[in-house]
Amino acid sequence: MTRGQKIEEKIFKMLMAFATFFILAILAIIIYSIFEKGIRSISWEMLTQIPQGGYYYGKGGGILNAILGSLALASGATMLAFVIGMPVALYLNVFLIRHKKVIDIFRFLLDLVWGIPSIVYGAFGFSLMIFFGLQTSLLAGILTVTLFILPIMIRSMDEILRTVPIGLQEAAYSLGSNKSEIAFKIFTRQSFSGIITAVLLSFGRGIGDAAAVLFTAGYTDHLPNGLLEPVATLPLSIFFQLSSPVPEVQNRAYASALVLTLIILIVSLFSRGVGKRYHKTKINF
Amino acid sequence: MDQNTKIEIRDLNVFAGKTQILKNINIDIPKNKITVILGPSGCGKTTLLKCLNRLTDLYPELKVSGKIMIDDNNILAAKEDIYKLRQQMGLLSQRPYPLPMTIYNNISYALKLRGIRNRRETHKLVMHYLQQANLWDEIRTRLREPASRLSIGQQQRLCLARGLAVNPEIILADEPTSALDPISSQFIEETFVKLKHDYTIVLVTHVLRQAKRIADNVVFMYLGDVIEQGSVEEVFGNPKMEKTKLYLGGTFN
Numbered sequence: 001m002t003r004g005q006k007i008e009e010k011i012f013k014m015l016m017a018f019a020t021f022f023i024l025a026i027l028a029i030i031i032y033s034i035f036e037k038g039i040r041s042i043s044w045e046m047l048t049q050i051p052q053g054g055y056y057y058g059k060g061g062g063i064l065n066a067i068l069g070s071l072a073l074a075s076g077a078t079m080l081a082f083v084i085g086m087p088v089a090l091y092l093n094v095f096l097i098r099h100k101k102v103i104d105i106f107r108f109l110l111d112l113v114w115g116i117p118s119i120v121y122g123a124f125g126f127s128l129m130i131f132f133g134l135q136t137s138l139l140a141g142i143l144t145v146t147l148f149i150l151p152i153m154i155r156s157m158d159e160i161l162r163t164v165p166i167g168l169q170e171a172a173y174s175l176g177s178n179k180s181e182i183a184f185k186i187f188t189r190q191s192f193s194g195i196i197t198a199v200l201l202s203f204g205r206g207i208g209d210a211a212a213v214l215f216t217a218g219y220t221d222h223l224p225n226g227l228l229e230p231v232a233t234l235p236l237s238i239f240f241q242l243s244s245p246v247p248e249v250q251n252r253a254y255a256s257a258l259v260l261t262l263i264i265l266i267v268s269l270f271s272r273g274v275g276k277r278y279h280k281t282k283i284n285f
Numbered sequence: 286m287d288q289n290t291k292i293e294i295r296d297l298n299v300f301a302g303k304t305q306i307l308k309n310i311n312i313d314i315p316k317n318k319i320t321v322i323l324g325p326s327g328c329g330k331t332t333l334l335k336c337l338n339r340l341t342d343l344y345p346e347l348k349v350s351g352k353i354m355i356d357d358n359n360i361l362a363a364k365e366d367i368y369k370l371r372q373q374m375g376l377l378s379q380r381p382y383p384l385p386m387t388i389y390n391n392i393s394y395a396l397k398l399r400g401i402r403n404r405r406e407t408h409k410l411v412m413h414y415l416q417q418a419n420l421w422d423e424i425r426t427r428l429r430e431p432a433s434r435l436s437i438g439q440q441q442r443l444c445l446a447r448g449l450a451v452n453p454e455i456i457l458a459d460e461p462t463s464a465l466d467p468i469s470s471q472f473i474e475e476t477f478v479k480l481k482h483d484y485t486i487v488l489v490t491h492v493l494r495q496a497k498r499i500a501d502n503v504v505f506m507y508l509g510d511v512i513e514q515g516s517v518e519e520v521f522g523n524p525k526m527e528k529t530k531l532y533l534g535g536t537f538n
Contacts, residue, residue, distance in 0.1 A: 097343055097345070098342070098343075098345040099345065100345055165382070166343065167378055167379075167380070167382045168382045168384070168385075169343065170335075170340050170343065170376070170378065170382070171376065171378065171382040171384070171444065172384060173340060173343065173368075173371060174338055174340065174371050174374065174375070174376035174448070174457075175371070175372070175394070175395045175398055175447065175448075175451050176368050176369060176371050176372035176398045176399070176451055177368065177398060178368045181398075185384075185394070186384060186385065189384075189385040189386060190385040
C-alpha cells in the first residue's frame with residue numbers, strides 16, 4: 001500500500017466510525033429522553049386505569065384503554081396479515097419458481113407499497129369504511145393496519161424464504177415431494193425463525209403507527225369492547241396527551257411513549273430469542 | 286429398446302439462453318451397472334444428471350429438448366406424474382442436504398411420500414435403510430436428534446438412505462464424495478458397488494481414479510459433447526479419441 005492509500009483508508013475509516021457513533025448517539029438521546037421524562041410520571045394508576053373525566057386537563061386515571069386497544073388492534077392485524085401474507089410469500093418462492101419476471105414485478109410492487117406513508121393507508125381505509133358502511137371501530141382499524149403491514153410481512157418472509165438453498169429444494173423434489181409439501185414441510189421448517197421475526201417485526205410496525213388508525217379506529221376513553229366499537233391506541237393517546245396545555249399531562253405522554261417502547265422492546269427481544277432457539281432443526285449450509 | 290438398457294438418451298439438447306450446455310447427446314445407460322459420466326468442470330455433467338429426473342424444471346432459463354426413455358417411457362414428455370416419476374430415482378448431490386427435521390423423520394418423510402404410513406412398518410424400514418447406508422450403528426441412539434447435528438460424512442450417508450427409502454430403480458449421484466473425507470468416500474464407493482445388483486447407478490465425477498475403481502461403463506464428456514462412451518476397459522485401456530487420451534493422460538482437466 002502506498003502512503004496515499006494508507007491516508008485514504010484512514011480518512012474513510014474515521015468517517016464511517018463517526019457516522020456510526022453519530023447514529024448511535026441520536027438513538028441513545030431519544031431513548032434516554034423517553035425514559036428520563038417517562039419514568040417520572042409513570043405510575044401503577046396509569047397502567048391500570050382508564051382516563052377519568054378531565055384526564056387530559058390533569059385529572060386522574062390512566063391509559064389502560066390505549067394499552068389494551070393497541071395490543072388488540074396490533075395482534076388482530078398481525079394475525080390477519082400472517083394468514084394472508086404467508087401463502088403469498090410461499091406462492092412466490094415455491095410455485096412461481098419458473099416465472100422469474102412475475103416474481104420480480106411482484107417484489108418491486110411490494111417494495112413500492114412498503115414505502116407508502118401510513119396516512120395514505122389511513123385515508124384508503126377510511127374510504128373503504130365509507131364504502132362498507134363501517135364506523136370508526138376496532139375492525140376498521142385492524143383492516144387498515146393489516147393493509148399497512150402486509151407488504152412488510154410478505155417481503156420480510158419472502159427475503160427469508162429466498163435463502164432456502166436450491167440444493168435442499170432439489171433434494172426434496174427428488175424424493176417425489178410436490179410443491180405444497182415443499183412449501184409447508186421444507187420451506188416453513190427451514191425458515192421458521194425468520195418467519196417469526198417477520199411476524200414480530202410487522203407487529204412492531206403495526207402497534208407503533210398513529211396515522212393508519214387516526215380515521216379508522218377512532219378513539220375512546222373506554223376499554224375495547226367489541227369489534228364494531230371504536231378503540232383507543234397508544235400512538236394516538238400520546239398525541240392527545242402531548243397536545244394538552246398542562247405540563248403534567250405532557251409528561252404522561254412520555255410515560256405512554258415509554259410503555260409503547262417497552263412493548264416493542266419486549267417483542268424484539270422475544271423474536272431474537274426465538275430466532276436463536278430455532279436454529280436446532282434448521283440446516284446451516 | 287435393448288433389454289439391458291435402463292435409460293436411453295436420444296438427441297438431448299439443453300440451452301441456457303443462447304448458450305448450448307448439452308449438444309445432441311446420445312447415451313445408453315445399462316441396467317444394474319455403474320455408469321460413470323466423466324469430464325472436466327463445466328462440461329455439462331451435472332445438467333445431464335438433472336435432466337434425468339427433471340430437476341431442470343426448477344431452472345426457468347433451461348430449455349430441454351430430445352428424448353430420455355426410461356423403460357419405454359419418455360420422461361421429458363411426461364406432464365402429470367413428474368413427482369411420482371422422480372421417485373424412480375434417488376439423488377445424491379455434491380454436498381449432503383438433509384431435510385430440516387430429525388434423523389428419523391428424514392427417512393420417514395421419504396417413506397410417507399412412497400405411501401407408507403403404518404408406524405411399525407415405517408420403523409422397520411427406517412432401520413433397514415439406515416443399515417443399508419451403514420449409518421445405523423453410529424446413530425441408533427440419536428434418531429430423534431436434528432439431522433443437522435450429524436457430521437458431513439454421516440449426513441451424506443443419511444441422504445443415501447433417504448434416497449433409497451423412496452424405493453427407486455436408479456441412483457443418480459453428482460460427485461457425491463467431493464465434500465467427504467477419504468474414509469466416508471471409500472464407504473460410499475463400496476456401497477455403490479454393493480447396490481448395483483439392485484439398482485442402475487449413474488455417477489458423475491471428475492475423479493479419474495474413482496471412475497477406474499468402480500465404473501462398469503464410462504461416458505466422457507467435454508464442453509457439452511459426448512466424446513466417447515463404452516466399457517471401462519475400452520475407454521481407459523484403449524481410448525479412441527484424441528481428447529479422451531489427453532484427459533486421461535492428465536494434459537487438461
